[in-house]
Amino acid sequence: MDKKILIGMIPLIAAGCAGKGGESLIGTRPNILLIVSDDQSYPYAGAYGCDWVRTPGFDFVAENGILFNNCYTPNAKSAPSRAGLLTGRYSWQLEEAGNHITPWPNDRYLTLFEALGENGYRAGFTGKGWAPGDPGKRNGKKRQLTGKPYQKREVASPPTTELGKWDYAANFADFLSDDNGEPWIFWMGIREPHRKYQYGTGLSLTGKSLSDVTDIPPYWPDNEEVRTDLLDFAYEIEYYDAYIVKAIDMLREKGQLNNTLIIWTSDNGMPFPRRKENSYEHSTHLPMAMMWPGGIRKPGRVCDDYVSLVDITPTILKLAGVGAEEIGMDPVYGTELTDILANKPVNSRDYLILGRERHDDARPDNQGYPIRALLQDGYLYIHNFKPWLWPAGNPETGYRDCDSSPTKTSILNLRREGADTTYWHCCMGFRPEYELYYLPDDPMCVNNLSDSDKARIEAMNALLVSKLKEQGDPRMEGKGDIFDSYPFYQPKFQDFYERYLRGEVEPSDNKTFLMSDYESEAIAY
């Protein structure tokens, strides 16, 4: 059957369902506005009670929809996290696309935007889509994994030197004006609060003071550099929030707000040591809110269920009234959330699976840092498969699995000066093979219970392994190192460690990495 005809029939079927119970949202085909910020951890938004990050836009969406208290990404790094969101699959189910800065496999793993774009939805994006990496080809053509680009509109004079160049709202207006009568799906790829930040602008542009910052974790020094860094991070969130307010106003003016599901989240945790790239609470726990005046029942709710970024694709497919495989995608492994939107009793998954393979070019032999983890009943169990590797990357090449920052510099300098090594050990030092944290008591993940609660580890590990086997995770079959064999998408990343030690590359400071991070002396451990 022609798929376009098939999708055209869905609303009739769905209308029948809705008529009986009045509650089902399946097949109602709303427009979808998916807002994905870059590197924003939970709870850094006003709606979560963080009063030094002011987010009227996010708070509005939460107050008029659902605020999710337990949304996590399986993999706390841009490209693999976005790949999971776009396919409804875990990063270890996506071959090369499960790593960072790699090619997306040609003709494989059709994304939600590609599939819906060919089946009755108009799909587009602005800002950062699936990145960084090479999207590869499908049927010989360069792929558009997040739909058609709308990138023409740029900000004439951004308030700091380090903000993204895109005018998200103006590009979204261009997309809306291309209306062809189909429902649409739009990826608002926010560049903030990715590094780097213009130092001190979080103070100079907002009237805040260093004492406004709360909850400095015990693994960072509480000093002026760290507090300034956090306020700069907050400023970038506040900057992009204003663009979403504009986008929502635009939808209202066009009469489309009522029939648009807004999903607002991030791709991974904040770019600070022991956060982004890891599997800890502030690495993987993300802000999320959804609003849909014409769909979400009983708006103004809070949802405490465990929700994963891989749940977004199956949810949107349900709303579109199509199955993944029916429109050419691979099977999805996320859990669809339409019952949560409809305020129906939810008998959902009571655990979340997290993990990672290779992120940046941070170690010898192009090795990653393999982790799998399970979150259940407030406990976070982490299995570090190779505890003999440097978790943040090798010191002699600057710990490249940890973005450069004033906070990182402060931690590195305190060790070099012999003043304090505690922070360095927590953020850069080796880790045990097993970790266990009870998040309600220990959200910073510093009190490892793995030695005192072996029964819990055993039970959690059994569940984790059984689920990963169901997912076909190569690491469960002793084939996990295949992730280290996938090439980076640009030669400059490949064998970086060896080429640097041989003196074949002269790395210089760039947006993400500073030469001052590189350790010139061996570190006794």
Ligand SMILES: [Ca+2]
């Ligand atoms: Ca990111």
